[in-house]
Amino acid sequence: MTEPVIGVDVGGTGTKAVLADASGTVLAQRHRPTPPRAERVLELACSLVAELSADAAPAAVGLVVPGIVDESRGVAVFSANLGWSEVPFRSLLAQRLGLPVAFGHDVRAGALAEHRLGAARGAADAVFLPVGTGISAAHVQAGRVHAGGGYAGEIGQVPVSGGRLEAVASAAAISRRYQARTGNPVAGAAEVAQRVAAGDPVAAEVWDEAVDALGGALIWLTALLAPEVVVVGGGLSQAGPLLFDPLARRLESDWPLARAPRLVPAELGDRAGSLGAALLAADLAAKINSTEMR
Amino acid sequence: MTEPVIGVDVGGTGTKAVLADASGTVLAQRHRPTPPRAERVLELACSLVAELSADAAPAAVGLVVPGIVDESRGVAVFSANLGWSEVPFRSLLAQRLGLPVAFGHDVRAGALAEHRLGAARGAADAVFLPVGTGISAAHVQAGRVHAGGGYAGEIGQVPVSGGRLEAVASAAAISRRYQARTGNPVAGAAEVAQRVAAGDPVAAEVWDEAVDALGGALIWLTALLAPEVVVVGGGLSQAGPLLFDPLARRLESDWPLARAPRLVPAELGDRAGSLGAALLAADLAAKINSTEMR
Incomplete structure (x- = not known):
């Protein structure tokens, strides 16, 4: 239960990644330019995860992107800025990483982070x-x-x-x-x-x-x-x-x-999205744990 | 589990009550002018419940009112039209009836009814x-x-x-x-x-x-x-x-x-509120039943 999680927030220009514990404390972070095309975004996410998990394998990874995101299907429906449509990021990233992947929307993940860890706590x-x-x-x-x-x-x-x-x-x-x-x-x-x-x-x-x-x-x-x-x-x-x-x-x-x-x-500034992605990953890991324990 | 429920919808001018089964089918209904003052509204609700339960005791009663309603506390916070503030309808009505009472807001109850039984089904x-x-x-x-x-x-x-x-x-x-x-x-x-x-x-x-x-x-x-x-x-x-x-x-x-x-x-017209109140009552009855069965 003490395994860390990784959150990756793909922005219009930059991509941020954090390694965090289940309570949202950041243990390490990275920041890279966002590459063009979904394929290269996936590669970047994989390399950020590899870097951040050098010391400890994460329990799960959360990925969030802007635009129209359908969390229930795990699909990035559309992004004008990033030029993609109908990309099944959740399954694509899970396949490559061999890890549980949570997928979400940057702003909704940011809302979750501000509510649990930031300005709307309580x-x-x-x-x-x-x-x-x-x-x-x-x-x-x-x-x-x-x-x-x-x-x-x-x-x-x-x-x-x-x-x-x-x-x-x-x-x-x-x-x-x-x-x-x-x-x-x-x-x-x-x-x-x-x-x-x-x-x-x-x-x-x-x-x-x-x-x-x-x-x-x-x-x-x-x-x-x-x-x-x-x-x-x-x-x-x-x-x-x-x-x-x-x-x-x-x-x-x-x-x-x-x-x-x-x-x-x-309160979380430009880390809201990546922290929110980490929270999505932590929630997923907790869910997997509780299912396995049954 | 087949006991009926009663829903009472207190409007600005008229009060509607329905006797319904758990699926929302109306078995009987009443319509009265809304009296002035919360005290007399309670009396009216009691007499409507008495009338509608002549044949079968209801499993629960739902009461909904307009204005600002705090469902979590069971309190009508404020109504300009009906001239009341901070009336704890849920506990007052439950005391008088000796029955489980659900309390809610007329429009939110109507939304529930239109969603489960009306135009937004599915x-x-x-x-x-x-x-x-x-x-x-x-x-x-x-x-x-x-x-x-x-x-x-x-x-x-x-x-x-x-x-x-x-x-x-x-x-x-x-x-x-x-x-x-x-x-x-x-x-x-x-x-x-x-x-x-x-x-x-x-x-x-x-x-x-x-x-x-x-x-x-x-x-x-x-x-x-x-x-x-x-x-x-x-x-x-x-x-x-x-x-x-x-x-x-x-x-x-x-x-x-x-x-x-x-x-x-x-689709439910002016019965949306009373049907919604009945659904709140049915949900409450189901919850009580499932707790008792544990």
């Missing part, structure tokens, strides 16, 4: 809301994240004033929109945030539009799910009060019911 | 969206409806263009808004719908605004939950294609992902 339920290159939402309750056949939480696709939510309010959109309006290149949303703080009116306009759209998403998810906690993650959560204060005010002004969620920044 | 999950005097949404999956401490699904409170969702798009709002703009009294949303069909431009305007707001709600709940089915209930669901066609078009135009929910009208 909450009855929580929504994980990463705002980075894209925007999505994952609702975790009783150790389960609602997947909706792989399609739940794709709120970045919702039309809002000015375009789809993630074309207005993602960290990527904020820097893109600022550049489009000023002609001044910025390094990212963090730089736009600095300019807001410094009094740049265009930066303030772009920022306010993003926060307004995110506020709308927050009201809808509060109305539908009434989560105890909303964990805001992704690059934009680094903005601190510039993001969290207006979102809290929006809840206060637009949400009339007694129960509103606590709004908190993510 | 679906992996479903959202029940009653549009009547108010608007709310309940997500049912694996026989469970997410309650969020009693606050989940209160989408009628979301601000939309023109006011809160239920002040724009409920059946009550549609007739109220039509009357306000024309000075012509109408019997209800059904009459406004008839006028839309007859070419009345003000009726069309009011109707379009309502459908537009409902369409927005539909997009958000699709994005967050990706339910297999959305069961539209309440008075407005009687409008048929005048409601369902534009909602389907809205999903088609505004929702880009491969999976969109099937939109279907509710």
Whole structure:
């Protein structure tokens, strides 16, 4: 029962892997660029597992990827960024490794990690809301994240004033929109945030539009799910009060019911996905153990 | 195991009760005006149970009420319409009846009934969206409806263009808004719908605004939950294609992902709540039975 597990999080640009014990403590980690094509992603996952299991064979491996993921079939249904469709990652990786493999979705795994190990510890339920290159939402309750056949939480696709939510309010959109309006290149949303703080009116306009759209998403998810906690993650959560204060005010002004969620920044940063993958692996290992003991 | 159960649904104006077998087949039913005050609602529930159990003692009774309901504590937290707060209905009714009592929320119970017995039979999950005097949404999956401490699904409170969702798009709002703009009294949303069909431009305007707001709600709940089915209930669901066609078009135009929910009208009508209450009672009876058998 004390065997470690490995979690691998395949991102749009980078892939992270952690070796962790069953309680989620990280024993070792690796970070590599994400290669093109599913075949090479599988090779990378195998080599990361080999590296991280040099000292101790893992009880199980968890792999999580972005896009549309059907956990129940173990299949990556679609990813525009990574250019794949209908890849049966779970069985492919299990065959190559000869180990039990859990397969999941990066954001849903991140939600699990923030709930068990991070900012939503102890909450009855929580929504994980990463705002980075894209925007999505994952609702975790009783150790389960609602997947909706792989399609739940794709709120970045919702039309809002000015375009789809993630074309207005993602960290990527904020820097893109600022550049489009000023002609001044910025390094990212963090730089736009600095300019807001410094009094740049265009930066303030772009920022306010993003926060307004995110506020709308927050009201809808509060109305539908009434989560105890909303964990805001992704690059934009680094903005601190510039993001969290207006979102809290929006809840206060637009949400009339007694129960509103606590709004908190993510605690696990860019390790949420790989830690979540490790938790999926640990859960799988525990399940196998309990079945074997019967 | 063949003992019947009783379900009681306390509505804003009327209270419905059904005697049903464990599979949800209705054996007898009653309908009474809802009295003022929680105390008299309890008396009414007791007398309905007495009437319906003249022939056979029920295995359990289910009671559901509107407003904010905390199923886990068995407490009606708040109802503006019925004017109560923090009423421990479950224990009060169980004491008086000397029977096992399940207590729940009218819409969440209705969702359960539509899922097990009605329009969402066989679906992996479903959202029940009653549009009547108010608007709310309940997500049912694996026989469970997410309650969020009693606050989940209160989408009628979301601000939309023109006011809160239920002040724009409920059946009550549609007739109220039509009357306000024309000075012509109408019997209800059904009459406004008839006028839309007859070419009345003000009726069309009011109707379009309502459908537009409902369409927005539909997009958000699709994005967050990706339910297999959305069961539209309440008075407005009687409008048929005048409601369902534009909602389907809205999903088609505004929702880009491969999976969109099937939109279907509710099948259980105003019996959804009392049937859901009976199902809660049947589940409770089954649980008691299985515990006693151990």
